[in-house]
Amino acid sequence: MTKQTPRVGVIGGGQLARMMTPPAINLGLQIKVLAEAAGSSAELATTMVGDYNQLDVVREFARTVDVITFDHEHVPLAVLRALEADGVNVQPPSKALAFAQNKLHMRQQLGELGLPMPAWAEIHDAASLDDFIAANGGVAILKTPIGGYDGKGVRVVRSSVDAKDWLENLADFGGSLLAEEKVDFVRELAQLSARTPGGEFKAWPLVETIQENGVCSAVMAPAPAASAETLAATADIAKRVAEALGVTGVLAVEMFEARDGRIVINELAMRPHNSGHFSIEGSVTSQFEQHLRAVLDLPLGSTAPRAAHSVMVNLLGVDDKNNFVQALDKALQSHPDAKVHTYGKGARAGRKMGHITVVSDSAEHALAEARGAAAVLLRG
Ligand code: ADP
Secondary structure, three states, X not given: OOOOOOXXXXXXXXXXXXXXXXXXXXXXXXXXXXXXXOOOOOHXXXXXXXXXXXXXXXXXXXXXXXXXXXXXXXXXXXHHHHHHHHOOOEOOOHHHHHHHHOHHHHHHHHHHOOOOOOOEEEEOOHHHHHHHHHHOOOOEEEEOOOOOXXXXXXXXXXXXXXXXXXXXXXXXXXXXXXXXXXXXXEEEEEEEEEEOOOOOEEEOOOEEXXXXXXXXXXXXXXXXXXXXXXXXXXXXXXXXXXXXXXXXXXXXXXXXXXXXXXXEEEEEEOOOOHHHOOHHHHEOOOHHHHHHHHHOOOOOOOOOEOOOEEEEEEEEXXXXXXXXXXXXXXXXXXXXOOEEEEOOOOOOOOOEEEEEEEXXXXXXXXXXXXXXXXXXXXXX
């Protein structure tokens, strides 16, 4: 039988879907996007606008593609399970996504696998939270299990009084909260990898993620001064997670490096991730190309670096008036090494509006150049 052009359907019209578009074009794949609104970041590939919470909308979209994948993790599991029951090819499958959607389920599952994690507990009431705080040095990180992102749904608590509003509305969070030991970490790390339904697995080198106000501001690839043992250990963690949870496509494992040397898992993302944007210029195969290959069960590409160092800096909105067009010529003129990516999103303070990557022999030079170009773009 002659092979047809594979058609990938992405649910969600954000910047991740947008950045899957160039490699889809290069590989000769068809990419279609179900966007939540007209004028989304992935406008160029959008073939349908509709609500991903509605099964009939998602079903209609699924009929036009060979595989369904995602720009975000918010499609209800009930919708995904119904698609799978229809025989739709969903990658990653709902059984894997269940762990990315609920931080409590993720902790339970990783605990069963014996993977390194902060101490944690499921919290049903004030008394169990106060007990956990007392057992963990008088402080805890409290999280809503569902729906948090970029630090929303994460709080430092020293008493159950600090979480009164959440404890009074537990039903909004699925009935319980997640308490974690407040890890005394020296830095945050992310291990990016990809796995195909057929079981092929490849990892990129470990990266360091730098956060400001709970949002990633920069990524250093590879993570500076990581030992060979650390690199092997974190790649092995990703492999074990991907295999045990049945993850397909790109998997990002966010981790903390604690002051006492432990490396513990913070959370999982089952899609291309901000920590992997550097790979567009920094790796033989970008995370976006790899995600497409993986969900289509095509052979994975090399994850080898193309330069000694890659640094990515996020363009976070300063106010609602940012317009990169104003300063684009100036930024390109003053920073010819910088690769500028903008997402076509409306400006808002703190919003991820784009990113800049610089590859170099020197990590310091790459960081300075990327930050310099970002400053010109954001401040004109
Ligand atoms: P989100 O899903 O909103 O990204 P995260 O679980 O990644 O939330 O937490 C956001 C940030 O809060 C982390 O990047 C880290 O800086 C801090 N944080 C989260 N969990 C812990 C923890 N157990 N100990 C110390 N800091 C934490």
